[in-house]
Amino acid sequence: MAARSSRTGAREEGGSRRELIDPADLEAAAQRLGIEQLHAEQEDVLGGVFAGRDVLMVLPTGFGKSACYQIPSMVLPQPVLVISPLLALMRDQEEKLLARDIPVVRLDGTVRGKKRVAAFERIASGGPLLVMTTPETADAPELGEALEKSGISLVAVDEAHCISEWGHDFRPAYRRLGPRLRELGGPPVLALTATATPHVRESIVKTLRMRDPVVVADSPHRDNLAFEVLWCEGDARLRALVRLVRRLRRPGIVYCTTTREVDEVYTILRRFKVPATRYHGKMTAAERNKEQASFMRRGRRSVMIATNAFGLGIDKSDIRYVLHAQGPASLEQYVQEAGRGGRDGRRANAILLFDEANRAVHELLLARSRVRPDQLYRLGSALSAWADEGRAPSLEALALSADMGPRITAALLATLEEAGLVRRQRGVEEIEILCPPDSIEQEARTLASQFERLKREDSRRLDAVAAYADAGRCRAQFLQDYFGEDEGEPCGLCDACLQKSERPSSFFAPIFNPNPPKRKKPRSGKGRGRGRGRGQGQRGEGQRGEGQRAEGRSGESRRGGRRRRGGRAASAQGSDEAKTQTHEAGADGASVDGARRRRGRRGGRRRGRRGGRGRPRGDPRNESNDEPRPEGDGACTMVRVN
Numbered sequence: 001m002a003a004r005s006s007r008t009g010a011r012e013e014g015g016s017r018r019e020l021i022d023p024a025d026l027e028a029a030a031q032r033l034g035i036e037q038l039h040a041e042q043e044d045v046l047g048g049v050f051a052g053r054d055v056l057m058v059l060p061t062g063f064g065k066s067a068c069y070q071i072p073s074m075v076l077p078q079p080v081l082v083i084s085p086l087l088a089l090m091r092d093q094e095e096k097l098l099a100r101d102i103p104v105v106r107l108d109g110t111v112r113g114k115k116r117v118a119a120f121e122r123i124a125s126g127g128p129l130l131v132m133t134t135p136e137t138a139d140a141p142e143l144g145e146a147l148e149k150s151g152i153s154l155v156a157v158d159e160a161h162c163i164s165e166w167g168h169d170f171r172p173a174y175r176r177l178g179p180r181l182r183e184l185g186g187p188p189v190l191a192l193t194a195t196a197t198p199h200v201r202e203s204i205v206k207t208l209r210m211r212d213p214v215v216v217a218d219s220p221h222r223d224n225l226a227f228e229v230l231w232c233e234g235d236a237r238l239r240a241l242v243r244l245v246r247r248l249r250r251p252g253i254v255y256c257t258t259t260r261e262v263d264e265v266y267t268i269l270r271r272f273k274v275p276a277t278r279y280h281g282k283m284t285a286a287e288r289n290k291e292q293a294s295f296m297r298r299g300r301r302s303v304m305i306a307t308n309a310f311g312l313g314i315d316k317s318d319i320r321y322v323l324h325a326q327g328p329a330s331l332e333q334y335v336q337e338a339g340r341g342g343r344d345g346r347r348a349n350a351i352l353l354f355d356e357a358n359r360a361v362h363e364l365l366l367a368r369s370r371v372r373p374d375q376l377y378r379l380g381s382a383l384s385a386w387a388d389e390g391r392a393p394s395l396e397a398l399a400l401s402a403d404m405g406p407r408i409t410a411a412l413l414a415t416l417e418e419a420g421l422v423r424r425q426r427g428v429e430e431i432e433i434l435c436p437p438d439s440i441e442q443e444a445r446t447l448a449s450q451f452e453r454l455k456r457e458d459s460r461r462l463d464a465v466a467a468y469a470d471a472g473r474c475r476a477q478f479l480q481d482y483f484g485e486d487e488g489e490p491c492g493l494c495d496a497c498l499q500k501s502e503r504p505s506s507f508f509a510p511i512f513n514p515n516p517p518k519r520k521k522p523r524s525g526k527g528r529g530r531g532r533g534r535g536q537g538q539r540g541e542g543q544r545g546e547g548q549r550a551e552g553r554s555g556e557s558r559r560g561g562r563r564r565r566g567g568r569a570a571s572a573q574g575s576d577e578a579k580t581q582t583h584e585a586g587a588d589g590a591s592v593d594g595a596r597r598r599r600g601r602r603g604g605r606r607r608g609r610r611g612g613r614g615r616p617r618g619d620p621r622n623e624s625n626d627e628p629r630p631e632g633d634g635a636c637t638m639v640r641v642n
């Protein structure tokens with residue numbers, strides 16, 4: 001490793017700790033982690049850390065942020081405390097570090113009994129050590145005592161954006177970190193996040209009381225990512241997805257918003273013989289691990305269909321595309337997920353299939369998952385009333401006095417517990433108020449107002465996704481602008497920079513299934529003939545993503561990749577064509593033949609119109625030869641993707 005020590009020592013004016021760090025130690029530490037060459041950004045962060053400065057690191061995934069606290073934990077004389085909400089990632093890191101014989105202690109709610117005692121003892125004995133914990137456990141008095149004995153070289157706050165209600169992933173447990181750091185004697189702080197708008201950055205610095213921090217930030221995307229947006233509605237979206245997945249180079253990831261859509265897309269792709277794996281929260285842990293291991297296998301070129309549960313800590317560098325089947329809930333989420341493509345530095349596609357109607361799905365999901373401020377406020381008042389009487393209520397009694405169901409009350413209590421305001425102990429019925437009793441109402445109100453802001457910001461973030469989809473300019477520049485970075489030069493890779501022409505209507509048309517299941521004898525008189533209504537015939541699997549709406553059934557598509565200003569006339573024509581085809585899709589073999597002939601004719605016209613584009617055959621941008629051709633005689637079936 002060429003540890004560029006000149007850079008490493010670039011920011012030493014804030015302290016003198018730099019002199020204690022021998023570049024050879026730094027090099028040895030990096031090598032123990034298997035790092036041959038540090039990124040310039042990593043060196044900047046380490047430079048700040050070793051100079052004793054506070055550092056705010058805003059770097060997209062793939063920059064090896066964990067090395068920025070792991071290396072100091074081996075080099076600095078006292079333990080480095082890492083606070084992260086991601087249990088699975090911590091476990092994974094612990095295993096890897098232990099395998100490399102690097103001193104590490106993990107301490108979270110799952111470490112109990114003798115193991116917990118041993119962990120505290122190890123921490124108290126001090127020396128170079130990485131202590132990984134959660135925001136909740138960071139509050140444990142025993143940890144404070146152990147760290148008081150050992151001293152702390154550095155506190156690294158991972159996923160630091162969770163501290164801010166302006167961010168997309170606010171967590172109440174992070175509210176306690178500011179005061180906690182002061183209790184721990186105000187050690188130097190390294191705050192790490194993959195994405196943060198200027199507002200969120202300010203919030204992090206203020207809440208953690210960082211002192212004149214060194215900010216190491218990079219553009220929210222890498223210059224090998226080719227961004228593209230396709231506007232498509234309803235069923236057309238799924239058809240475009242299948243066409244893209246069949247043509248783009250694998251391995252790739254397809255992100256869906258709901259578990260239901262993951263299953264639907266997975267089923268369809270398997271039918272088209274695309275090697276696909278899937279991952280979502282409703283599968284068992286064993287199923288998820290198996291699918292993930294299959295996808296991660298070296299040299300395997302498959303597609304992972306997943307919800308946003310997939311991808312944290314995924315270290316697969318050769319992902320050639322990340323395709324979003326729906327608009328994400330925020331651009332923060334989008335750049336993180338899209339950034340999982342092309343980590344090897346080679347070109348990768350980041351494609352978003354955008355349908356305005358999908359916003360409703362996000363609104364529904366957010367309404368379900370977010371705490372309701374008014375309910376939180378009510379609970380705070382009820383708790384305050386109990387506290388005034390000097391009594392501790394049970395869950396049932398509290399629910400009654402707050403006039404809410406016990407389930408909602410329990411969920412809200414969990415939020416208050418995360419924020420460190422109350423405690424519920426196993427086997428104890430009474431709810432214990434941890435803050436001064438006369439301040440519980442005010443504390444709950446403050447927390448409620450943070451959730452109120454979070455809710456408002458959710459809506460603004462969805463607006464930002466729509467604005468990105470509709471941006472008539474370089475998408476990379478748009479993203480850089482959003483994240484408060486210098487826009488720089490146009491990327492030269494996105495659909496806007498390349499001035500990509502509109503996708504032809506065939507791109508959104510129903511697809512013939514080249515691998516039809518064995519035909520069963522049709523049952524007579526069950527509405528299988530031509531007279532069958534369009535609405536039934538085109539359903540195929542009968543599974544509809546939650547976000548698909550009635551309008552989608554018409555097959556109407558908003559084509560044109562970059563923007564919707566594709567001309568109404570063209571759109572209407574596309575709609576009519578699609579309608580004709582979906583109608584035929586529901587019919588029997590003879591009608592399918594008719595559909596094929598018609599498609600053939602249209603395809604011919606299109607080829608004429610679009611001829612001479614000069615892209616190589618198979619290029620994903622070249623859709624004119626994209627029709628999956630039905631095989632054999634008239635025995636093919638359609639309808640799977642409609």
Ligand SMILES: [Zn+2]
Pocket residue numbers: 473474475476477490491492493494495496497498
């Ligand atoms: Zn561009």
